[in-house]
Amino acid sequence: MRTWPSILSTLLPALVLIGCQRETAFPPPPQATPKPYFARVMLDMTPGIPPPFGAAILAGVEPPAPGLNWRWLSSPASFSFELEDRVDWQLDIHLVVVDKVQQQLGHQRLIVNLNGKTLITQTLDKSGPVVLTLPAQPGPKPTLELQIEPCLPEPHSPPYCVLIQKVGWLRELKGEYK
Amino acid sequence: MTVLRILLGVSFVTIFCTAAGEFLLRALQLQLEPTGRRFAHFTLGAVLVSTFVFLLCATHQFRAALILPAGALTIAAWVRTCKPTFRPNFNLHLPPLWQALFWLPWTIFGLAYLIAAMAPETSPDGTGYHLGLVYRYYEHHGFYTLTTNMFAGLYQGLEMLFLAAFAIGKHSAAALVHLVFLLLAPFGILAIAKRMDEPKAGVLAAMLFYLSPVVAKDGTSAYIDTGTAVILLAAFFFLQTWATNPSLKTLIPAALLTGFAVACKLTAASFVLYAVFAVLTATLPWRARLRQTLQLLAFSSLPLLPWLVKDYLQFQNPFFPVLNRFFPNPFMYQLVEDEMRRIMAHVSDVPWSRLPWEATTGGQLAGILGPIFLALPLGLLALHRRSTRQALCASAFILLTYPSSIGTRFLIPALPFLALALSIAITRIPAIGTTLATLALTAHALLSWPPWLEKWSGHYQWRIDTLEWRSALRLTPETEFMRIHWPDYQRGLLLDQFVAPGERVFSPNMGQMAYQRRELIGTSDSALGRHVFLTYLMPFSPQLGNTWTRDFHFSATTTRAVRLTATTAPLDSDMRISEVRFYDGDHEIPRQPGWRLTASANPWDAPLAFDNLASSWWTSGDHTKPGMWLGVDFGEPTRLDRIVLHQQTDQRWMSIQPAFPSGDQWKLHPARYTPLETPRRASLRMETHHELWRLGIRWILMPDSQYGAPDVRDHAAEWGVAQVGMANDFRLWKLLPPE
Known part of the structure; x- marks a missing residue:
């Protein structure tokens, strides 16, 4: 019976002392390197990443698959966006040219149409990732169309053209805060 | 089916507790009088079952498949050994009028309470942390470290009983466990009053407490105030037992219940002082009193110690989320604790002069006791009676912590004792005592009847506001009830x-x-x-988004360490620094792995002022005081003549100066500085x-x-x-x- 008070009276001050002796000095953390920051209105094909406000796939993109950050793109594929009314947006397109398609069909051609006008035409002659960042004047509600020629016919789905990872708009956040 | 699971959940916990409690009393060879027997069994058993569930949670073994057999075995052994009778006994050994004054309101209000408690749980704290944590412990099969919610550090003695019921009947079963405490409270009050030779006062006090609107709301929700009040009543009941027969075996139940009350609600800690006071002032030799006081403290620590240890291991503070000044930790800023205490101590900014009105009738303190409690000062008329002095003494000790939280429900633990003092005064008035008591009880019942409350008291009060038997019986689906009554459900x-x-x-x-x-x-x-x-x-507050730069220049100094020290008068806000850069001439001194960064308060965030990121910052987490500092130990003598600090603009009123070590002391170094405010960055x-x-x-x-x-x-x-x-x-x- 008499042991409990002694245990208690020993334990509580011990806890206090241990609390006082905890490590409270630290080395400098990893140093962040200065980098530009971008606002993005981007359709990301990675499952779980929601589309930004007003952005939508209108046509030409196959359904997503779990664990994959790309989806098959057929031609023509079209997308719509809503952007803040600012002028310094850039178009950003992340594609992957597929080796198997290139081997069977040879070079492919990408045509980017913005609001019905051709923005750029580019030859895709190497398999692997392709990132296009294009200055553009999109307007507040741009519609984007990607045409790929030729594409690989598939018996049970639209022809496979390239893989798409991301498509959308970005703007470097610099200058004055608005 | 849902209703059956709910009823099974609450019945299981109730019988499990009753069985465990009776076993303990048998082991202690204590005989109790009939009125308080079941009350005593249940409350004492609650201590044991709660501690048992705690141990299961601490070892991550909480599962319905484990608690159910354990409870079933206990109950089976109890039925076999103790041979309990389940035949209801309505005889309170009181005159017929007093029996009626007890049973009538107990039954009518009890049915209303049952409907309220069985309806889907939507009470603010019940659906916040009380059952929120229970749900998470259930999912995790026990405790897990949740350092982002201070409520996880509150002792949860009653929630352990909720958890046992939740495992079977989910949320409403937990709320019903609390209701069981409420339903038993009148029997506890009556048993105590009978021992004081005040049975009539016992009936009146029991009903004043039981019918009180705030008690009704609290007791029919998954809250803990009413339960704590009942545990305190039980502790008082056993202290009475001990007073008539002072021995260790009578002291143990009182001690366990006293400790358990603190494990249910920290504000009940002041009752420990009452228990110590009661033992120290008993008519015993002083050595015996001292010995029994130590025994009381030892046994009362048993249900409490596991919670202290849990909090220490999880939060580095056995009393989390309070007393963080004495047990500093990275999980709670002192500033936030102070804010919380200020809010709790100044609910709705009601001044002390208006407390009696608002707590009883007005409702500004979230809930009302009922206007009858405005007559509490009448209790002093019976101060010459020992029973009144005992009740008032217990309530005075319990209320010691009340100034820290002035919400009406924080009066609930003391309410049975206050009601008892008032009731003794009323029933002891010669000739008209019984009439007055009957009138008082009737008026209190009529004013407290939940559907009528809204007619005379203010709107938007914390009270039972729906009595929907269809929802209670789940004839209205739970989701439908939630959709109508509670927007947070769908969120x-x-x-x-x-x-x-x-x-x-x-x-x-x-x-x-x-x-x-x-x-x-x-x-x-x-x-x-x-x-x-x-x-x-x-981003949208210039006070926090703009940068306030202090560019300190001083005579070149070679030092091993530097502290950026507040030299300002105490401020309400915390001290914050986003970045610190040291220079020797035009060259910034690169940050070295050998540096040690610390601070006088919240040192855990100190690295954030040295990460090259303007958007991260160290905060003291405490009100700025003179002498508060953020410091660097360079590990070797380092020459510097300039320090640049980046802060948020709301920090501009603060005075800061560099300080360098000088012998055993730190000396402020004269430095001139140029302030510069830069607007928010576009990024x-x-x-x-x-x-x-x-x-x-x-x-x-x-x-x-x-x-x-x-x-x-x-x-x-x-x-x-x-x-x-x-x-x-x-x-x-x-x-x-x-x-």
């Missing part, structure tokens, strides 16, 4: 639908934890929550996004009415967020991964 469902387990959600406005399983970060629930909140405010929204991401936030849940929410909505691309859902005006934003 919470968004989280389970979209948020992955383990991802943190910053929500300044919603505390619903009981019907969703994700980790909510509020603005005042933790150090992280406050840090996240201030970070979130930066601040995205920087804030990155900082929130670094702090572990993946989602934001808030309505457009939240300060800053329109900015997030209108500049979603700059914030790096996308809306994934909306429910009852709340948008759920997902933070997109930083590129």
Whole structure:
């Protein structure tokens, strides 16, 4: 019976002392390197990443698959966006040219149409990732169309053209805060 | 089926507790009188069952498959050994009038309470942390470290009983366990009063307590105040037993219940002082009194010690979330604790002179006791009676902690004793005592009847506001009831639908934890929550978004360490520093791995002032005081003549000076500085996004009415967020991964 008070009276001050002796000095953390920051209105094909406000796939993109950050793109594929009314947006397109398609069909051609006008035409002659960042004047509600020629016919789905990872708009956040 | 599970859950816990309690009393060879017997068995058993569930939780073994057989075996052994009778006994050994005054309101209000408690649980704290934590312990099979919610550090003695019921009947079963305490309270009060030779006062006091609107609301919700009151009553009951037969075996139940009351609600700690007072002032030799006091403290620590240890291991503070000044930790800023205490001590800014009115009738303190309690001073008329002095003495000790939290429900633990003192005074008035008591009880019952409360008391009070028997019996589906009565329900469902387990959600406005399983970060629930909140405010608050630079120049000094010391008068705000840079001439001294960064308060955040990120910052987490500092030990003599500090503009009123070691002391070094304010950077929204991401936030849940929410909505691309859902005006934003 008499042991409990002694245990208690020993334990509580011990806890206090241990609390006082905890490590409270630290080395400098990893140093962040200065980098530009971008606002993005981007359709990301990675499952779980929601589309930004007003952005939508209108046509030409196959359904997503779990664990994959790309989806098959057929031609023509079209997308719509809503952007803040600012002028310094850039178009950003992340594609992957597929080796198997290139081997069977040879070079492919990408045509980017913005609001019905051709923005750029580019030859895709190497398999692997392709990132296009294009200055553009999109307007507040741009519609984007990607045409790929030729594409690989598939018996049970639209022809496979390239893989798409991301498509959308970005703007470097610099200058004055608005 | 749902109703059966609910009833099974509460019945299981009730009988388990009763069986365990009777076993302990048999082991102690204590015989009790009939009126208080079941009350004593249940409350004493609650201590044992709660501690048992604690041990299961601590070892991550809490499972229905374990608690059910354990309870069933105990109950079976109890039936076999103790041969309990289940035949109801309505004879209280009182005159017929007093029997009627007891049973009539007990039954009528009891039925109303049953309907209220069985309806889906929607009470604020019940659906916040009481059942929110119970739900999480149930899912995790026990305790887990949840350092982002201060309520996880509160002792949860009663919640352990809720958990046992929850495992079978979910939320309403837990609320019904609390109802059992409420239903038993009158028997406890009556038993105590009978021992004081005040049986009539016992009936009146029992009903004054039982019918009180705030007690009714609390006792029919998954709260803990009424339960704590009943545990205190039981402790008092056993202290009475001990007083007539002072021995260890009579002291043990009183001690266990006293400790358990603290394990249920920290504010009951003052009752320990009463128990010590009662033992020390007993008519015993002083050596015996001293010995029994130590025994009392030892046994009362048994139900409490596990909670102290748990809190120490999880939060580095055995009394978390209070006393953080004595047990500093990274999980709670002192500033937030002080704010919490200020809010609790000044509910609705009601001055002390208005407390009696608001607590009994007005309702500004969240709930009312009932106007009859305005007559409490009458209790002093019977001060010459020992029974009155005992009751008032116990209530005085319990109320010692009341100034720290002045909400009406914090009066509940003392209420039975106050009611007893008042009732003794009323029933002892010669000739008209019985009439007065009958009138008082009738008036109290009529004024407290839940459907009539709204007719005379203010709206928007904390009271039983719906008695829907169809919902109680689940004839109205639970989801339908929730949809109508409680907007937070559907907001919470968004989280389970979209948020992955383990991802943190910053929500300044919603505390619903009981019907969703994700980790909510509020603005005042933790150090992280406050840090996240201030970070979130930066883009739209110039006070936090603009940069205040102090460029200190001083005579070149070679030193091993430096402290940036506040020399200002005490301030309400915390001390914050975003970046610190040291220079020798024109050259910035590169940060070295050998440096040691620390601070006089909240040293855990000190590295954030040295990470080259303007959007992260060290905060003292405490009110700025003269002498408060952020420091660096260079590890070797280092020459410097300039220090540049970046802070948020709200820090501009503060005076800061560098200090260098000089012998055993630190000396402030004269330095002149040039202040410079720079406006918010265009990238601040995205920087804030990155900082929130670094702090572990993946989602934001808030309505457009939240300060800053329109900015997030209108500049979603700059914030790096996308809306994934909306429910009852709340948008759920997902933070997109930083590129």
